[in-house]
Amino acid sequence: MNSSRLFLDQSASHGSMLFLGSNNALCQVPRSVISMDENPARKRLFFASPEESIYNEEYSDEQLPEKKRRLTPEQVNLLEKSFEEENKLEPERKTELAKKLGLQPRQVAVWFQNRRARSKTKQLERDFDLLKAAYEGLLLNYQSLLKENDKLKSEVHSLTEKLHAKESNGLEGPTSGLMQEPPLDEPSKLTQQQHNKAEDGASSGSSGVENPYHHLVVDSTGDSYFDCLPPPPPPCLVAVHSEEDDISDDGRSSYFPFMFDVVATNHQVEEAEEEEGGQDLGWWVWS
DNA sequence: TTCGCACAGCCGGTTACCTCA
DNA sequence: TCTGAGGTAACCGGCTGTGCG
Numbered sequence: 589m590n591s592s593r594l595f596l597d598q599s600a601s602h603g604s605m606l607f608l609g610s611n612n613a614l615c616q617v618p619r620s621v622i623s624m625d626e627n628p629a630r631k632r633l634f635f636a637s638p639e640e641s642i643y644n645e646e647y648s649d650e651q652l653p654e655k656k657r658r659l660t661p662e663q664v665n666l667l668e669k670s671f672e673e674e675n676k677l678e679p680e681r682k683t684e685l686a687k688k689l690g691l692q693p694r695q696v697a698v699w700f701q702n703r704r705a706r707s708k709t710k711q712l713e714r715d716f717d718l719l720k721a722a723y724e725g726l727l728l729n730y731q732s733l734l735k736e737n738d739k740l741k742s743e744v745h746s747l748t749e750k751l752h753a754k755e756s757n758g759l760e761g762p763t764s765g766l767m768q769e770p771p772l773d774e775p776s777k778l779t780q781q782q783h784n785k786a787e788d789g790a791s792s793g794s795s796g797v798e799n800p801y802h803h804l805v806v807d808s809t810g811d812s813y814f815d816c817l818p819p820p821p822p823p824c825l826v827a828v829h830s831e832e833d834d835i836s837d838d839g840r841s842s843y844f845p846f847m848f849d850v851v852a853t854n855h856q857v858e859e860a861e862e863e864e865g866g867q868d869l870g871w872w873v874w875s
Numbered sequence: 876t877t878c879g880c881a882c883a884g885c886c887g888g889t890t891a892c893c894t895c896a
Numbered sequence: 897t898c899t900g901a902g903g904t905a906a907c908c909g910g911c912t913g914t915g916c917g
Contacts, residue, residue: 658893658904679883698906701885706904708886882914890907896900 659699663689667696671703 659667670685677685677700686693 677884695905697884699904702904702906704885705887878917880916882916883912884914885912886910888908890905892903892905894901894903896902 659689659691663691667699667703671700675700675704675707 666689667685670681674681677697682693682696682700685691686696689696
């Protein structure tokens with residue numbers, strides 16, 4: 589049994605270590621003397637290897653190092669492998685692992701708990717990044733739709749003005765007083781029935797109008813016009829997914845309870861908002 | 876069947892220690 | 897040599913599920 593051990597001299601600041609030799613004599617050794625490169629457990633000076641368990645009966649209570657020690661790379665490797673297989677620890681597996689690693693079952697349990705916590709933190713960070721990217725993409729999409737919408741509105745507005753001007757000029761014209769085929773999207777020519785129907789559709793968000801991409805809008809000035817939107821873009825797939833070694837405890841690949849896979853025309857958002865009683869949902873539509 | 880208790884395990888949060896730049 | 901940041905082993909308190917009388 590190799591009884592040589594290294595542990596920090598708690599009374600000394602940083603610089604030195606206590607070395608417990610084979611004769612159990614405590615020797616103070618400057619840290620610099622113990623080269624990391626020469627130490628097989630380099631960078632892990634304070635490890636207890638499996639055969640160097642701190643619970644070794646050779647030590648009196650006073651000699652037991654109180655400081656916590658890191659696990660050896662070998663121990664960590666085995667624990668990681670075991671964690672990959674199953675991130676929960678059954679009592680039998682815990683005992684078996686502890687025996688194999690020369691650790692206390694309690695240490696194995698603690699390691700698994702901490703590992704799950706680290707895994708969860710990482711997963712949350714990944715989910716956050718994915719959501720952020722998705723959000724930014726949708727924001728761009730939304731803004732371009734707004735621009736497009738504004739452009740079309742102004743186009744409709746100018747055409748309407750032209751039409752009004754033409755009408756007022758043409759009152760004395762030969763077709764004055766005759767029923768004309770109403771131009772497409774000309775609100776002033778809507779029958780009251782059509783108008784009401786369209787308004788209902790616009791206010792309820794349901795398909796009150798046959799074409800879901802033509803909503804009648806009554807703006808603050810009282811003007812009414814069709815709010816023509818371009819056809820919806822291809823669905824934007826926003827799959828929150830990560831492949832990862834780390835899965836959450838319940839086996840999901842993401843900690844988000846929802847997957848919002850298809851988002852987000854303005855209309856879908858509006859409809860979702862109205863289903864929520866007018867609550868502003870931004871431009872997220874959960875599926 | 877229900878209740879109360881003890882126990883074990885998990886989780887979120889925290890502390891203490893270690894390592895490194 | 898000192899210091900602060902980051903990683904991690906270990907702990908704490910609360911909660912939940914389970915077994916038992």
